[in-house]
Amino acid sequence: MTATKDLFTTLEQETLICGRCGYCRSVCPVYEVIGWESSTPRGKISLAREIFAHGKRNKLGEDFVKRLDQCTLCGACANVCSTCIDTRSLWLELRKRVADEGLAPEAYVNLKNNLITNKNISTFSNSDRLEWAEDLDEEPEGLELEEEADVCYFVGCVSSFYPQAAQVPLAICEILMQAGINFTTMGGEEWCCGYPLVSAGFVKDAEPFIKHNVAKIKELNIHTLIASCATCYHFWKHACAEELKGYNLEILHTTEYLARLIKTGKIQFDELDEVVTYHDPCDLGRNGGIFAAPREVITSIPGVELVEMQHNRSNSLCCGGGGNLQSVDPALAGHISALRVDEIKETGATIVVSACQQCEQMLSAGIREAGLKVRVMDISQLLQEVLL
Ligand code: SF4
Ligand code: SF4
The missing domain is CATH 3.40.50.1860 (Rossmann fold)
Known part of the structure; x- marks a missing residue:
């Protein structure tokens, strides 16, 4: 999360802090494309203030929900906010409130139901998570659920199931093998990290995903986890911290781990x-x-x-x-x-x-x-x- 996260109080209070300076508007890619004030971070905060701080519940309708979901959660607005509002956390809290009211868009509800059934964002069986590995010239020993491996590679749903993205885990495996690293994956026991649920507002539904993945890592006695998906990395690092309390797990993005391999001369x-x-x-x-x-x-x-x-x-x-x-x-x-x-x-x-x-x-x-x-x-x- 951004440096301002600790300052986040309640949705109601944060909306009252906004000074309407508009710095956020100038960096928001959604506003850049749509061009309406209601699509700006400032505009959405104004509406949220009316609905939640001033109790105008009749304004919590389709138009507001649509604007709320027209956001990539890129965090650019939080980065420039003159009053240090962690707007990224604010958007997540708003999406949660909308989902709690049963107003989440159909696409989000379908995403949630699919995740609960399949444990991943695709419609494939979770046991097929390592199908991409069939394209490796040589499958490394211990690729799936190897206890006490030096590194566990958290592949992520997109790289596991979408053929266009399969080149990423294939490349990472080849590099790790070349560097002589004793690594494993969670195979069919890897569940979605849980972020798609949180970003759709279904925060409670993400909890079993976090608990399952963390329990597996502990069970395997793994102490270094790498993720090639920027969002999985971010989620493991921040949203799983509470569940990981007292357990020593180094969480790295693959770029950090690759930089380490280069520095120590393990790959050239x-x-x-x-x-x-x-x-x-x-x-x-x-x-x-x-x-x-x-x-x-x-x-x-x-x-x-x-x-x-x-x-x-x-x-x-x-x-x-x-x-x-x-x-x-x-x-x-x-x-x-x-x-x-x-x-x-x-x-x-x-x-x-x-x-x-x-x-x-x-x-x-x-x-x-x-x-x-x-x-x-x-x-x-x-x-x-x-x-x-
Ligand atoms: S997080 Fe959303 S509102 Fe903020 S700049 Fe990015 S797209 Fe715009
Ligand atoms: S930058 Fe911050 S204070 Fe200024 S309008 Fe945007 S959210 Fe409000």
Whole structure:
């Protein structure tokens, strides 16, 4: 979460703190696309104040819920708020209130029911979580539920079940094998991290997911967990902290772990003569504070020139894929992605690298749509290509 999280009091009080300065409006990608005051963070807070602080319950209707869900939870508004409101926490609390009132959109309710049934965001059986591993040249020993492995790789739902994203776990496995790391996964015992439920407002429903995953990690006696999904990483690090109290678990994003492998000389690379730009995933960068590790990894490849986009690090633009936006307004998600694609184009880079499979999917679609000749890769795929 952002640095202001500890300041979050109650929804009612936070809405009263807003000074209506509008700093949040200038950084919100949703406002950039829609252009209506009601779509700004400030506009939504004004409405929330009327509904919850001033008791105008009749205003809690479809229009408000629609505006609330037109948000990627990118955290850009929280980053600039002049009164230090943790707006990201505020949006989550509002979505919870809406779900508690039975007003969550149908797409969220379907997502919840599917998650409760399948334990993942796809419609596939959770026991098929390791199907992507069939494409490994050689399956490593102990890939599933190996007790006391040095590292457990939390693959995440998208990389486990969506063929377009399967290259990410394949690349990570190959790198870990090359580095001689004793690693495992939770296989069919890995459940969704729980974030899709929390971001849809079903906070209580996420609890069994957190409890299950944490219990499995403890049972396996694992003390280092890595995640390649920026949001899974963020969720493990922050939302699971309470459940992990008293247990020593180091939680790292794969970029941090890869930077460590490079520093200790466990992996080396061939030269790559390319101009690369890096897209900071919101939950890894602005909301997670990890900016240096991915850049260290990219610049450790000899020959690579890293160029930054106009908005980078804590000011980075969202790819459009966060906050379950695609499930309720895919057109808006696509327009937000196009804003980022324009910045990629301006860099002149031949490759855009991210560190989250969701960003990779969104940017790939946006770049295809724009007809650009730019390759989109996860950082692990970039390394896999040049691994010696
Ligand atoms: S989290 Fe991002 S998309 Fe949502 S209101 Fe804030 S700036 Fe806009
Ligand atoms: S930046 Fe903060 S105080 Fe200013 S309008 Fe936005 S939410 Fe309110």
